[in-house]
Amino acid sequence: MPYxxxxxxxxxHVQKRYPGQDAPxxxxxNLQVDKGEFCLLTGPSGAGKSTLLRLLFLAEEATRGQVLxxxxxxxxxxxxxxxxxxxxxxxxFQDFKLLERYSVFDNVSLxxxxxxxxxxxxxxxxxxxxxxxxxxxxxxxxxxxxSGGEQQRVAIARALVTDPAILLADEPTGNLDPERSxxxxxxxxxxxxxxxxxxxxTHDPALLERYRHRVVSLKAGRVEKDERFx
Ligand SMILES: Nc1ncnc2c1ncn2[C@@H]1O[C@H](COP(=O)(O)OP(=O)(O)OP(=O)(O)O)[C@@H](O)[C@H]1O
Ligand SMILES: [Mg+2]
Numbered sequence: 001m002p003y004x005x006x007x008x009x010x011x012x013h014v015q016k017r018y019p020g021q022d023a024p025x026x027x028x029x030n031l032q033v034d035k036g037e038f039c040l041l042t043g044p045s046g047a048g049k050s051t052l053l054r055l056l057f058l059a060e061e062a063t064r065g066q067v068l069x070x071x072x073x074x075x076x077x078x079x080x081x082x083x084x085x086x087x088x089x090x091x092x093f094q095d096f097k098l099l100e101r102y103s104v105f106d107n108v109s110l111x112x113x114x115x116x117x118x119x120x121x122x123x124x125x126x127x128x129x130x131x132x133x134x135x136x137x138x139x140x141x142x143x144x145x146x147s148g149g150e151q152q153r154v155a156i157a158r159a160l161v162t163d164p165a166i167l168l169a170d171e172p173t174g175n176l177d178p179e180r181s182x183x184x185x186x187x188x189x190x191x192x193x194x195x196x197x198x199x200x201x202t203h204d205p206a207l208l209e210r211y212r213h214r215v216v217s218l219k220a221g222r223v224e225k226d227e228r229f230x
Contacts, residue, residue, distance in 0.1 A: 008033055027221040027222055038198045160191050
C-alpha cells in the first residue's frame, strides 16, 4: 500500500491581522496543499491572496493558528534558519525585484551561487533554464533593457533554477498578453510535472479556465470555495 503523500503546505485556523487594521487580512484559514499539487488561489482584490503567500514565504507571521511547510511549523523555525528554509521555496512576487543593473544570467545564477555550487555547474544549469524560458539569446543583456514580459520570464527562471520543492507565484502573468501568459503557465506546468508543489495567486480568468487542477477562492480573508477539478 502506498503511503498518502504528505501535505507540503498546511494552514490551521490561520489569522493574519496587520497592525492598525480593524479587519484581519486572513481569518480562520484551513488549507492543505499536497506534495506535487498545482493549486490556483483566486478571489477579489483585497481577499488576502498575497498575504497568504507572504506567510508561506516567511515574509509575515500569522497572528493566530499554525503554518507548516514540509511538516515544519514555521513559527518554531529560528530566525537565523529562515534563509535556509526559504531555499526550498521558489518565489515570483511583484515586490521581489530583479537586479536591474545586472545581466539576465547573473540574476538567474545568483540563487545557485548562494548554494555554493561549482562554477561550471552554475553555468550549465543557468543556460538550460534560460533556454527553457526562451531567453538564452538575452543572457548577457541587462535587466533594464528587457521588456516587461521578458523580465517576468527571468523572474520565473530565477525561481525555478534551483528546482525548489515549492513554487509560490503572485500574479505571475500580471501585465502580460495572453500568449506570453500561456508561455509562463507552460513553464509552471513543466515544473509541476517534475514534482514541484505549486501555489499561484491569480485574477486572470484565462488561467483559471485553462489550468483547473485545484482552485481555492478567498473572499474577505476566508476560504470561500475549494474545488478540485482533476
Ligand atoms: N502591509 C500591509 N499593511 C496593512 N494592511 C495590509 C498590508 N498588506 C495587505 N494589507 C491589507 O490586507 C488585505 C489583504 O490584502 P492582500 O494584498 O493580501 O490581498 P490580495 O488578495 O492579494 O489583493 P490583490 O488582488 O489586490 O493583490 C487588504 O485589505 C489589504 O489592505
Ligand atoms: Mg495581491
